[in-house]
Amino acid sequence: MNPDQAPLLRVRDLVVEFSTEVGVARAIDGISFDIYPNETVGLVGESGCGKTVTGLSILGLIPSPPGKIVRGSIELMGKDLTAIPEKELRDIRGGDISMIFQEPMTALNPVFTIGNQMVDVLTQHRNLTRKQAHSVAIEMLDKVGIPAPGQRILEYPHQLSGGMRQRVMIAMALSCGPKLLVADEPTTALDVTTQAQVLEQIRLLQDEFQMAVILVTHDLGVVAETCDRGIVMYCGSIVESAGIEDLFNHPCHPYTEGLLQSIPRLREKPVDRLPIIPGRVPDLFHLPSGCRFADRCSKVTDRCRQEAPVLQQLTGSTAVSCFNPVA
Amino acid sequence: METLQYILRKLLTGIPLLLGVTFISFLLMVYFGPDKTYELLGKSATPEQIEEVRHQLGYDRPFIARYGQYLKELATMDFGHSDSTGEPVSGLLSRTIPISLALITPGFVLGNLIAVLLALVAAYHRSSWVDRFIMGFSVVGMSISFLIAIIGFQILLSSSYGLNMFPVRGWNMSTVGNYLSYVTVPTLATVFVSLGYNTRFYRAVIVEEMTRDHVRTARAFGIPPARIFYKNILKNSMIPIITRVIFSIPLVVISGSLLIESYFGIPGVGKVTFDAITTGDQPVLKAVVGLTAVLFVLAQLLTDILYRAVDPRVTLK
Ligand SMILES: Nc1ncnc2c1ncn2[C@@H]1O[C@H](COP(=O)(O)OP(=O)(O)O)[C@@H](O)[C@H]1O
Ligand SMILES: [Mg+2]
Numbered sequence: 040m041n042p043d044q045a046p047l048l049r050v051r052d053l054v055v056e057f058s059t060e061v062g063v064a065r066a067i068d069g070i071s072f073d074i075y076p077n078e079t080v081g082l083v084g085e086s087g088c089g090k091t092v093t094g095l096s097i098l099g100l101i102p103s104p105p106g107k108i109v110r111g112s113i114e115l116m117g118k119d120l121t122a123i124p125e126k127e128l129r130d131i132r133g134g135d136i137s138m139i140f141q142e143p144m145t146a147l148n149p150v151f152t153i154g155n156q157m158v159d160v161l162t163q164h165r166n167l168t169r170k171q172a173h174s175v176a177i178e179m180l181d182k183v184g185i186p187a188p189g190q191r192i193l194e195y196p197h198q199l200s201g202g203m204r205q206r207v208m209i210a211m212a213l214s215c216g217p218k219l220l221v222a223d224e225p226t227t228a229l230d231v232t233t234q235a236q237v238l239e240q241i242r243l244l245q246d247e248f249q250m251a252v253i254l255v256t257h258d259l260g261v262v263a264e265t266c267d268r269g270i271v272m273y274c275g276s277i278v279e280s281a282g283i284e285d286l287f288n289h290p291c292h293p294y295t296e297g298l299l300q301s302i303p304r305l306r307e308k309p310v311d312r313l314p315i316i317p318g319r320v321p322d323l324f325h326l327p328s329g330c331r332f333a334d335r336c337s338k339v340t341d342r343c344r345q346e347a348p349v350l351q352q353l354t355g356s357t358a359v360s361c362f363n364p365v366a
Numbered sequence: 367m368e369t370l371q372y373i374l375r376k377l378l379t380g381i382p383l384l385l386g387v388t389f390i391s392f393l394l395m396v397y398f399g400p401d402k403t404y405e406l407l408g409k410s411a412t413p414e415q416i417e418e419v420r421h422q423l424g425y426d427r428p429f430i431a432r433y434g435q436y437l438k439e440l441a442t443m444d445f446g447h448s449d450s451t452g453e454p455v456s457g458l459l460s461r462t463i464p465i466s467l468a469l470i471t472p473g474f475v476l477g478n479l480i481a482v483l484l485a486l487v488a489a490y491h492r493s494s495w496v497d498r499f500i501m502g503f504s505v506v507g508m509s510i511s512f513l514i515a516i517i518g519f520q521i522l523l524s525s526s527y528g529l530n531m532f533p534v535r536g537w538n539m540s541t542v543g544n545y546l547s548y549v550t551v552p553t554l555a556t557v558f559v560s561l562g563y564n565t566r567f568y569r570a571v572i573v574e575e576m577t578r579d580h581v582r583t584a585r586a587f588g589i590p591p592a593r594i595f596y597k598n599i600l601k602n603s604m605i606p607i608i609t610r611v612i613f614s615i616p617l618v619v620i621s622g623s624l625l626i627e628s629y630f631g632i633p634g635v636g637k638v639t640f641d642a643i644t645t646g647d648q649p650v651l652k653a654v655v656g657l658t659a660v661l662f663v664l665a666q667l668l669t670d671i672l673y674r675a676v677d678p679r680v681t682l683k
Binding site: 040063072098100102129130131134137138140142145146147148149150151152156158161163164195197208212 | 493578579580582583584586587588589590597598601602655678
């Protein structure tokens, strides 16, 4: 993070709700964060805490119905994306902001070649003929490390492995020079070796393309290896946001601390059992009135059960939403 | 070239299927079908006479030989002469099949086309009042029987209680105007009863395709809705749609024409089949059953070939 620069993306008090048969679920409850140009921010948290919904909100892709952005703003270089017409949003999707998804196996259209799909994206955002776009697409495939791109581009998604398909997605995402890439668990569905390769590829291309990356993951190890900064989410809120050093060396929220302790490779000495965080994530229909982590927290006080803490800047790069932060 | 080989290979795999289907239908015809002996001889025949007639009819030959004879008839399209009219069966069929096709095709095509359009509208506005209205209408359509629909349209359009614009019964294809006036009421009835089922089916297919991951990907890359609709939704819906359309053809031809033609007194192949069943006209029945089997196998073949055309995941193997 470079505080002298203006943020690329500024999210303020974002609230996203889903209306379901059992009631209204508030999947995102008033989150605020900034993303600066060229930085990599890890968005971490357990499954279901709202990481994907956050990513989708940025692109205006919340499925509606049942979902809806109820409140808040998402500003890209000063322009509020929640207030612009769909047509303008379409130019931003795949243009200034790209998103890649967790499931490479199903993310591409099975009945068209990958070249055809890449050319569609390129001609949509850049002033190219289909023929020119085809050459650009081959270049992009080459950049993401796909061998024989001139041949591969004529193939259908089912002819490619999961890792290859995710590379195709990355090539597609970067083909129009985005300023921000939202990568939603891009390696979760891949095997370990491929995971490392794909992450490395994203990192290399980030330098080349000068873009910011929001790396959504539930794997703190990945954050430690790749990110400049981490945002920890719990149950639809941000509980802690900090530079990578601070986050791993001085976690301030008890939840972050718990998450860190559950990564085996960060500990010096092996222990018998992984310390897991006791208790369960509350469901979105029965949220406690105070802090959402209260029931699972070792440092809980009466105040935590009555009043919800808000995110507050501490010393250094850390902001935390806790009444009794870990010292 | 590859495609040609594929078609040839598929045709070869169609042969055992054809043998199986014709074998079973022939078996049923021989053991449960009409026996001409007593019709020809009356009740007080001597055993010798019976023996004689059964020999003439070929009933005393072994089953396999008779089945072989049947296959030969099927291959040469020569089924002999109708028992009841003496007309050659091939002539009878080539006269009546075009009538049935002219009768059924408009209803079949419209019933599917309108259903796809309604399904698209419903799926696009899913869970809004438009969707509920269309789906409610479908349920109503589904719960009305064919016969009631026919009678209803006849009263509305062909009787002095209604508009009285169309003939009640019969058939005439001599001019386009005549054809239209005779085909309208049967077509409306067919569309009316098939629309509900078809719409529900197509809506389910389209909604499923709309919620696929690759649709979300396309949206995330700023692809405009019209292109997503064509490339992601429609193209991927083609397999289930093709399957349904083609596999319903033999059923529609047989059952649809059987009912409509006997009700409207239209001299198509359905009427011929109906008469052959009631009079036990074996040569005609054998021809109709055999051709139906061929139709089923061809439908299967056609779907396989079309699958290949729309889905690259279907290999040539
Ligand atoms: N289409 C939807 N309909 C209803 N609820 C949804 C939908 N998508 C997400 N949610 C809710 O939003 C919450 C956050 O989901 P998500 O962002 O996918 O979590 P994750 O952090 O695992 O990516 C979930 O608890 C889920 O109940
Ligand atoms: Mg997710």
